Amino acid sequence: MNRFFIFGISLLSVATASALTVNVVPGGLRQAVTASSDPKTETDLTVTGSINAADFDFLREMTALRSLNLSGVTVASYSGTKTETGLTEAKANTLPDCALMSGNFTSLSLPSGLTEISVGALGGSNAESLAIPSSVTKISTGAFAGMKNLKQVTIPSSVKSMGEMVFKDCPQLEKVVIQAPVAELPASTFRNCPKLSSITLPSSMTAIGDAAFAGCKGLTSISLPTSLISIGNMAFAASGLASADLSGSSLKSVGDWAFAGCPSLTNVTVSGQPVVFGAGAFYNDPALNVSLGDIASSMTDIPDYFLYGATSATAEGFENTAVASVGNHALSGMRDTKVTLPATIASLGDNAMERWENLSEIDAKSVSDIPVLGQSVWEDTPQETTILYVPNDLLQAYKDTPQWQEFDVRSETSSIVDINPEETPANLRAYFDGMLLMIEADCDIRAAQLYDITGRCFTIANNYQGNRLTVDTAPFDARVFILRLLLTDGTTPVLKLLR
Numbered sequence: 233m234n235r236f237f238i239f240g241i242s243l244l245s246v247a248t249a250s251a252l253t254v255n256v257v258p259g260g261l262r263q264a265v266t267a268s269s270d271p272k273t274e275t276d277l278t279v280t281g282s283i284n285a286a287d288f289d290f291l292r293e294m295t296a297l298r299s300l301n302l303s304g305v306t307v308a309s310y311s312g313t314k315t316e317t318g319l320t321e322a323k324a325n326t327l328p329d330c331a332l333m334s335g336n337f338t339s340l341s342l343p344s345g346l347t348e349i350s351v352g353a354l355g356g357s358n359a360e361s362l363a364i365p366s367s368v369t370k371i372s373t374g375a376f377a378g379m380k381n382l383k384q385v386t387i388p389s390s391v392k393s394m395g396e397m398v399f400k401d402c403p404q405l406e407k408v409v410i411q412a413p414v415a416e417l418p419a420s421t422f423r424n425c426p427k428l429s430s431i432t433l434p435s436s437m438t439a440i441g442d443a444a445f446a447g448c449k450g451l452t453s454i455s456l457p458t459s460l461i462s463i464g465n466m467a468f469a470a471s472g473l474a475s476a477d478l479s480g481s482s483l484k485s486v487g488d489w490a491f492a493g494c495p496s497l498t499n500v501t502v503s504g505q506p507v508v509f510g511a512g513a514f515y516n517d518p519a520l521n522v523s524l525g526d527i528a529s530s531m532t533d534i535p536d537y538f539l540y541g542a543t544s545a546t547a548e549g550f551e552n553t554a555v556a557s558v559g560n561h562a563l564s565g566m567r568d569t570k571v572t573l574p575a576t577i578a579s580l581g582d583n584a585m586e587r588w589e590n591l592s593e594i595d596a597k598s599v600s601d602i603p604v605l606g607q608s609v610w611e612d613t614p615q616e617t618t619i620l621y622v623p624n625d626l627l628q629a630y631k632d633t634p635q636w637q638e639f640d641v642r643s644e645t646s647s648i649v650d651i652n653p654e655e656t657p658a659n660l661r662a663y664f665d666g667m668l669l670m671i672e673a674d675c676d677i678r679a680a681q682l683y684d685i686t687g688r689c690f691t692i693a694n695n696y697q698g699n700r701l702t703v704d705t706a707p708f709d710a711r712v713f714i715l716r717l718l719l720t721d722g723t724t725p726v727l728k729l730l731r
Contacts, residue, residue, distance in 0.1 A: 251276040251299070258308040261287035265294075272296060278304070285310035285322040288331040292316070295336055303341040325367075327353040335359070338381065349375045351395070356380070366390050371398055378402065387412045396420055396441070403427065406450070410434050417444050419464065426450055433457055440467050442487065448472065452496065456480060463490050465510065475499040478507065486513050495519065498544075506530045511559070512537035518544060524563075525549015536581065538562040547571040551598065558584045560606065573599055582606035588613045594620045594639065602626060605635050615639050619688075642688055662715060664731050667706040669715070673699045676720040684710040685728075705731060 252274055254264040261283055265271050271294045278301040291300070310322040317330040326348040332340075335357040342349075342363065348370040354362070356378040364371075366388045373395030376382065384407040387394070391412035397420040399405060407430040408422070414434060419441035422428055429450040437457050442464035445451055449472045458480045465487035468476070473494050478486065479501045488510035491497060498519045507530055514520055514527075520542045526549065528534055536559035539545050543565050551572035560581040566588055572595040580603055585591075591613055596603075600623070620639035622630045627643045630636045659674035671680060676698050682690045682705070690708045693701065705713065715727045 251278055253278040253280070255279075256281040256283060256287070258282050258284040258310070259286050262290045265290070275299065277301070280304040282306045282308045284308045285315050285317075285319050285328045285331070286312070288328055289316045291332065292335065297335065297337045299339040300332075300335070300337040301339075301341045302343050305343045306345055307343055322350075323348065326350055329353065329372075330355065332357055348372070351375065352377065354379060361385075364388055364391070369393070371395065373397055374400065376402065380404065384408065386410075389413065394418055394421070397423065399425060401425070406430065408432070415439065417441055419443055420446070422448055424448075435459060438462070438482070440464055442466055443469065445471050458482060461485070463487055465489060466492065469493055473497050475501075477501045479503040481505065483507055486510060488512055489515055492516060500527060502527060502529065504529055509535055509538060511535045512540065514539050514542055514545075516541040518542065520545055522546075523548040523550075525552050528553045528555055532556050532576075534558045534562045536560040536562060537564075539566070540564045543567055550574060551595070557581070560584065561586065563588075569593065570595070573603075575599060577603050579604040580606060580609045583608050583611055585609055586611040586613060591618050594618060596620060596622050596630075599623070602629055602633055602636065605633075609635055610638070619686075640688065660717070660725055660727070662727055662729060664705075664729070667704060667731075669703040669705050669713070669729070669731075671701040671703070671715070671717070673717065673719055675699060677701045678718045678720055680718075681716040682708070683714040683716070684708075685712050685714060 252269050256264045256279060273296050274294055275296050276299040277297055283305055307325055309324040314320050319328055322328045325345055327346055327350055329350045330352045333352055333355045338358050338360050340359040342365055344365050346365050346368050349368060349372060351372045352374045354376050355374055358381050359379060360381040362382055362385045364387060367390060369390055369392045371391055371394045374397045377397050377400040379402050381404050382402050383404050386409045389411040394414055396418040400420050400423045402425050404427055405425045406427050409432040412434060413436040415436060416439040417437060420443045422445050423443045424447040427450045428448045431454060435457050436459060438459050438461045440463045443466040446466050446469045452472045452474050456477060459482055460480050461482050462485045466489045467487060468491050469489050470493040474496045476491060485508045489512040490510060492512050492515035494517050496519060497517045498521050500522050515537045518541060521544045523546045532554055534555055538559060540561050545566055547566060547568040551574050553574050554576050555574050556576050557579045558581060561583045563584055564586045567590050569590045570593040575598040577599055615638040618639050620641045622641060624643045630641045661672045663670055671677065680693045680701055680703060682703060693703050711731055713729045713731060715729055717725050
């Protein structure tokens with residue numbers, strides 16, 4: 233109703249807003265509303281009676297609606313002319329496909345007797361709250377995806393199944409409680425819900441689907457049910473998780489890239505039972521402070537890109553695992569100075585240990601066969617200055633094997649050679665002439681052994697020139713040398729020399 237007041241030459245129009253209530257039969261909503269109101273300007277609508285899929289077509293035309301109350305409505309089945317959303321049939325007690333998609337209403341009450349919410353039914357709508365009726369047993373794919381203002385929701389225990397992407401791209405969603413005894417959280421259920429910070433999962437859950445929480449930057453913690461068997465690909469990728477407890481006794485698999493790109497992830501707890509991890513499970517998680525001894529405790533194969541870029545992870549305890557293979561780029565970028573390889577190691581994939589910039593020692597003494605190497609295993613790792621300790625019987629084989637030979641290869645006993653330098657004996661003279669080590673003795677010299685101060689043997693030179701010997705030290709990187717001589721008089725004098 234409009235009322236008009238005239239004050240001088242001014243004409244004012246004051247609209248009195250009131251909620252419109254209509255009682256309808258299936259297919260009769262348009263006639264009921266237009267009989268008493270302009271559907272393009274109506275902001276508040278309550279419907280009772282019964283409606284069908286054709287009536288939802290009309291509701292989407294009411295673009296000015298801000299409050300829609302359907303709690304007193306029953307939804308009838310539909311069979312007839314194709315609706316705007318492409319339906320020629322729709323079931324009773326079901327919110328049809330795309331029924332209220334992109335609705336501008338901020339307040340919504342759903343029909344109390346609903347048993348199913350179909351594909352995209354409320355997708356992209358502006359509703360700020362959502363009460364799912366306790367009669368609902370099925371929620372279909374994308375039912376609430378892209379709801380712009382939805383902040384919290386409870387999925388009641390009546391729900392038996394959920395489709396994928398149910399809450400995908402809900403930018404304001406903060407809290408979800410899942411009371412439904414579902415076994416699986418489907419793929420992309422909460423994908424790209426950046427404010428989601430609280431989630432309660434049911435104890436019945438055995439699987440978290442692919443990308444279920446991907447992009448949930450506000451999710452810093454989650455309590456995973458002990459019944460959980462599998463975590464899907466990218467399940468928590470690019471999320472805000474600070475820790476992940478994967479020690480549940482039922483867990484068997486963690487998918488590809490499951491926790492990749494989580495900048496705040498610092499701690500992961502695993503059990504000793506076998507768990508199969510997918511490629512890149514912890515890819516590019518720079519804060520992850522775990523040891524290989526813990527994270528790989530049940531593994532025989534470390535997958536590709538497993539800890540790529542996890543620069544806070546360490547190689548501690550690696551030797552205690554049963555790992556046989558390390559995948560491509562699997563341990564790239566770690567910061568350790570020393571790593572001990574497990575006795576079981578058989579192969580290292582392409583770039584498996586690239587960019588270990590601080591590496592100075594590899595202990596392979598317990599490895600009985602030379603591991604097979606992929607391409608560029610230690611690219612951008614300082615191999616020339618890194619000592620590689622190997623079994624005595626494999627020393628020459630390592631020195632002859634590409635990539636391994638780039639290290640400072642030493643036998644397993646070379647670091648404990650018994651060398652005790654004494655003062656230069658009176659009958660012996662040794663000095664450097666540039667890079668040449670000049671040695672003279674009062675008796676013939678049978679052989680000379682040259683070491684660095686750690687016991688690394690550079691060379692053993694036999695002598696056929698009597699009491700004089702010259703050794704070229706140009707190939708050796710040391711400045712301080714230990715010289716041991718074997719003389720014909722039976723003595724073995726030892727000298728320390730500075731080049």
